[in-house]
Amino acid sequence: MNEEISGLPTRRAALRLLDAVMRMGTPMDQATANATKGLSPPDRALAIAIAQESLRWSVDLDVLIDSKTKQALPDDSKARMVLRLALAQILRLGTPPHAVIATALPLVEKGPRRLVHGVLGSLLRANVTLPELPSLPEAVLMRWHPAWGDDMVAGAQAALSEPPPLDLALRDPASTAHWAALLGGESLMPGHVRLPRGTAVEELQGYDEGAWWVQDLAASLPGRLLGDGSGKRALDLCAAPGGKTMQLSAAGYAVTALDNSARRMDRLMANLERTQLHADRVTADVMQWEPSEQFDALLLDAPCSATGTMRRHPDVLQRIDIKQINNLAALQCAMLDRAADWVKPGGLLVYATCSLEPQEGEAQAELFLSKHSDFSALPVSAGELPQGVTANAQGDVRTMPHMLADKGGMDGFFIARFKRKGA
Numbered sequence: 239m240n241e242e243i244s245g246l247p248t249r250r251a252a253l254r255l256l257d258a259v260m261r262m263g264t265p266m267d268q269a270t271a272n273a274t275k276g277l278s279p280p281d282r283a284l285a286i287a288i289a290q291e292s293l294r295w296s297v298d299l300d301v302l303i304d305s306k307t308k309q310a311l312p313d314d315s316k317a318r319m320v321l322r323l324a325l326a327q328i329l330r331l332g333t334p335p336h337a338v339i340a341t342a343l344p345l346v347e348k349g350p351r352r353l354v355h356g357v358l359g360s361l362l363r364a365n366v367t368l369p370e371l372p373s374l375p376e377a378v379l380m381r382w383h384p385a386w387g388d389d390m391v392a393g394a395q396a397a398l399s400e401p402p403p404l405d406l407a408l409r410d411p412a413s414t415a416h417w418a419a420l421l422g423g424e425s426l427m428p429g430h431v432r433l434p435r436g437t438a439v440e441e442l443q444g445y446d447e448g449a450w451w452v453q454d455l456a457a458s459l460p461g462r463l464l465g466d467g468s469g470k471r472a473l474d475l476c477a478a479p480g481g482k483t484m485q486l487s488a489a490g491y492a493v494t495a496l497d498n499s500a501r502r503m504d505r506l507m508a509n510l511e512r513t514q515l516h517a518d519r520v521t522a523d524v525m526q527w528e529p530s531e532q533f534d535a536l537l538l539d540a541p542c543s544a545t546g547t548m549r550r551h552p553d554v555l556q557r558i559d560i561k562q563i564n565n566l567a568a569l570q571c572a573m574l575d576r577a578a579d580w581v582k583p584g585g586l587l588v589y590a591t592c593s594l595e596p597q598e599g600e601a602q603a604e605l606f607l608s609k610h611s612d613f614s615a616l617p618v619s620a621g622e623l624p625q626g627v628t629a630n631a632q633g634d635v636r637t638m639p640h641m642l643a644d645k646g647g648m649d650g651f652f653i654a655r656f657k658r659k660g661a
C-alpha cells in the first residue's frame with residue numbers, strides 16, 4: 239500500500255544508503271547498486287543526491303534535530319536517519335515539506351512515527367535554516383585544524399557545500415582548444431576541460447570515440463609529472479579503473495597496469511577499449527607480485543583514505559577514522575619500499591594519494607627519502623601545474639579542495655616525485 243506513495247521507493251533507497259554509510263561504515267559507492275536496485279536512472283540519481291546532501295550537512299542537521307528532542311536520539315537510530323533525510327530534502331533540495339512528510343513517515347511506520355512527525359513539524363514551524371557552510375564532523379576538525387589551520391578548514395567547508403564540476407582529461411592534449419570550444423567548457427591546463435556539475439557524461443560528444451575520460455584536475459597531475467613516455471616503460475601500481483594508465487599510455491609509455499581488484503581491472507579494460515589506449519594488465523597484490531625487469535617510470539597511486547575526494551564522496555568524512563588512516567599509512571609505506579626496487583637507475587617514481595591527511599602524504603615522502611638514499615626528490619616546477627597551484631618547500635604538490643575555488647576547486651591530493659640515482 240505504502241509503496242504506491244509516489245517517491246517512496248526513492249526515499250527508501252536514500253535511507254538504505256545513509257544507513258550503509260553512517261551505521262555500517264560502507265563506502266556509498268559500494269552500497270549504491272544494492273540500495274537503489276529497481277529504481278529508474280532519475281530516481282536513482284535523486285536517492286543518491288538526498289543521501290549525499292544528508293551527509294554533507296549531517297553535523298548541522300543533527301544540531302537542528304537535537305534542538306527539538308528532549309533526549310538526544312542515538313546517532314544510528316532510524317528516527318535520526320529519517321529526520322536527516324527529510325531535512326536535507328527541505329533545506330537543501332527545495333522539496334516541498336508536504337511531499338517530504340508524506341514520504342518520510344512511512345519510513346518509520348510501526349516505529350517512532352509520532353516522534354519524527356513532531357520534530358519535523360516543530361522545525362518547520364520555526365522556519366529553521368542551515369548555516370551558510372556545512373560544519374565538519376568533530377573528528378575531521380580535530381585532524382585538519384592542527385595540520386592545516388583556519389584557512390584550510392574554512393576552504394574545506396566551502397568545498398564540501400556543493401558537488402564539484404565535471405573534469406575531463408583529453409587523450410590528445412594538443413586538441414584542448416577544440417574540445418573546450420565544442421563542449422562549451424573551460425580549460426585550466428592543456429589536456430583538461432571543465433564542465434558544469436551534473437553534466438551527463440555519456441551524452442557528450444567524444445564519449446563514444448574515447449577522446450577523453452572523466453578525471454579530476456588534481457588526479458591528472460601525478461601522471462603528468464612523469465612527462466613524455468616515448469620509448470619508455472611505465473609501471474602503474476594500483477591502477478584501476480585506469481585514469482592514470484590512460485594518461486601514461488597517451489603520453490607514449492608502454493604501460494604495465496597492476497591492481498588487485500579483478501572487478502576494477504574489468505573497468506580499466508573497458509576504459510582502455512573505449513579510448514583505444516593500451517596497457518599490459520596484471521591482476522595481483524603489490525605486496526606479493528615481483529616484476530621481471532625494472533621500469534623507467536613508476537606511478538604508485540596508493541590506496542588511501544580518499545578524504546581529498548569529499549566533495550564527490552562526502553561519506554568519507556563520516557567513515558574514515560584515525561585507525562584506518564594509520565593502517566593505510568603503514569600499507570602505503572610498505573608499498574613504496576617494494577616499488578623503489580622496481581625503478582631503473584635514473585628512473586622516476588611518483589607517489590600519490592587523494593588524501594588530506596599528512597600521514598598519507600608529506601610524512602610518507604619524508605620517510606621514503608630518509609630510508610632510500612638511492613633516491614632524491616625531483617621538485618615539481620610551476621610550469622607543470624595549473625596556474626594558481628604551486629609546489630611546497632620540498633617540491634611536492636599538495637592540493638586542497640578549495641584551491642582554484644573561483645574556478646570550481648579541485649580534489650585534495652598529495653604528490654611527490656623522486657628520481658633514482660645512477661645512469
Ligand SMILES: C[S@@+](CC[C@H](N)C(=O)[O-])C[C@H]1O[C@@H](n2cnc3c(N)ncnc32)[C@H](O)[C@@H]1O
Binds near residue numbers: 477480496
Ligand atoms: C586510488 S585507487 C586507484 C585509482 C587509479 N590509479 C586511477 O587513476 O584510476 C587505489 C587502487 O588500489 C588498489 N589496491 C588496493 N590494495 C592493493 C594491493 N595490495 N595491490 C594492488 N592494488 C591494490 C585498489 O583496488 C584501487 O583500485
